[in-house]
Amino acid sequence: VDSSGVHLTWSEIIFENFSKVTVERRKLTDTAWTQRAILSNPLITTHTDMVNDDTDFQYRVTFSDVQGNEKWAEGETTIPKTTSLYIPDDYESIQAAFDSPVIDDGDSILVYPGKYPGTLSILGKDILVQAIDDNEVATIIASDSDRCLNINNGVFEGFRLERGTGGIGVSTAGGGVYASGNAVLRNNFIVDNEAPGQGGGLYLTENASLYNNFVTNNVGDTVGGILISNATGQVINNTIVGNNIEDDTLGGVVITNSTVTFLNNIIAEHTGFDLLLTGDNSSAIVAYCRFKEASLADLDGNIPGDPLFLEVATEDFHLLPNSPCIDAGHPGDEYRDNDGSLNDMGAYGGPNGY
Template structure:
């Protein structure tokens, strides 16, 4: 039977001819995984706003795009994995030799990974929110242990996401290609870890520690990434840690603040470039492990190490361009590490032209200087322009298509929010949308707002009003007639059944179901009993009675009440019942008194049905009962006597089963209360005797 769900699905139009397909969820496929299963390489899967309770696995797809309505709008809930040490658990898994873009989702659930990328994959994750954290406890509780995991020989691009993870925000395995840009990362343990990478870049990220015992902002193990223009704060252990053969790593123009121990920690044989950084309010500024060979020859210039409580330089020294002065942040307590005018860090970085700021001037120390900084160091607070008033392009009884003029923005419009009767219903990345699953014969008012990547929203557009049609106004065509009807007598579950099957019908607006025009006439019945039955699919069965003639024909009908022509009429007659029922399989008893016994028994079976039961005591029938309840209380018995009970079952043809297994019941002896004990206590003497 046709059912409607209130889902708002966006229409997307592309120019030109392409072999790639667009699959919409839930309009074309009910779930994201079902859409992935039917997709091909190069397809785009557009996921409407809503929560999808599933885990998604992508295998052998190249160039696949998963497009959500935006973080917080399209939510993939991977559910609860009771074993958080189970490393197979991930909200999204991308298997070997796949390439995919994941854009505009929230990934939630209690799983080990948010996104897991196996070997030789190429994955881009952007504009997503991964994981959740409960900031009401210390340390915060996270539902996902690792935000994103990239296994060997893969490429993982991570752009403009919010990542919340208990262990690792991002974890790169050996020989991967890493590009981590413009993300906000919150973790109890390690923000980003690199292990065995020859290259990669970490640019313009904010990485915050929330743990209390151990935590590192960026951990570089035998890798050589470019780490630049990042803000790293509040980690218990180290802001940046290098280990192994990390000689070619470049740590430039970062702010490292409020670290429990080391602003930058160098271990083993690592010797990265460290330039133009600001390291403040930590225990140690730059610290080198004592077992690192030739550490006394290490010196660092063009960094500002200020207010680090134990020392600014440990097992190393400062050199040309090193300063130690208040950097004059705009609001360090609020983690706004931009420089105020007059900061000693302005134009104080390495004067080599390769480090120059984007305007060509000498490098400013800290996260907002250098050549790779974002072109704007202030937040976008300008909302997009107001969209033009929507217009309806088609209105049916359950849906309406609307479109509107595109908005302009100082950066870029990310999408549009569609409001139906002043309630936000869907976010669209294009300037058209089809609102489905509407109510028929109902008035609606739609309006649109534009929004950008910074969350700025325009004012409401003008309203467009429309009224959906009633179904009967537009649907005047009956469904097709079922192509055949089969009717037979068979056995289902041990019972004689009348079984019907017929050809499926079709309808231009969707089939509602089938009517069965049904008659039955038992032997000796003067006229048949008729009824109209209903089925939502092309089959029906019912338990039959003996020696009964059944006739039936079938029609199809739609939601508008249009009814198809009838199938041919079919007739079957059930045979006389010659098979007695089976006896009850178990009989139990309860002695209620010395003269009463209660019997209970299990239900019996018959090829037609069981109509009742007989109770026998000592081989004599003492009661005939209906089929329910299967219980009988025998009264007026003699105490201290053994009785034998059996039960038989009766069917509608009055056929009686064999006797059930007998049960022996010993009634209680007649109870005679014992005589009272003899009275051996003399009466009390009289009181108050007087003599006159």
């Protein structure tokens, strides 16, 4: 047994009027056999069966002649109970690890620092893909003419996603990331991406959610930072800075036809709008955020003041001590910072602060 399959071997058996070799398997708890292969060449004495992770099997190899007479041999195999893979130790690429049959719901892919080129498709499996080692960065660099990440399930955490350029043959929204389904993005830097459509940094739809991400210096044709469309998820404690488009009108975030919960976010440094709501957003919650269109009379805790970042030019979005965004997030206990103080707006705030 290895990560590519179960390798079966048997002794060569030659008898008159040979017809076929049948390879079957069943779970140890089952009584019925399932056919896996039929081999017509009697000289073939090996077969590789695809791994089904976390399940033990019994295999049977049956030799048949043209009259239907049979001889068989049986054996059992134990499949390793894989719960995590390390990149690049176990696999060179994140995508190869994700596509491996030993990774299934509830498992983890843990990624050491390095540069990982290409586009990731994290689709279907409910797993954790996490960059490890806080002192260095695991960077996803998109392939030419495509985005960094397509994701519709699981958690994607701790990466730098850069130089995405949107999709080919699919929606061109989301230069860096296209997030849908029940996907969760947490503690990522989404930077220097460009979309030929909307959402230079990210396109968010369905029940996908964002927590404690930085979205900066992205460019889109009509929305530079994030397009949130037909969404029902949560966007909490993110920092969205300096994203623009060609005519400089919709640089930051656009929310359209959504019931999203949008809390504790900082949107700043856009030459056009920081935040624009269009369509039917009557059930959306936008509160305790910083964006320049906010009114000082806003009863939902939104504020327009300068967030006072430490150094935007070097992507240091820590808040200066006199920032109006400190302790200005949602006052609920579930949103408090790691030190127990009131929530700071932006990606460094809240219980999952970057």
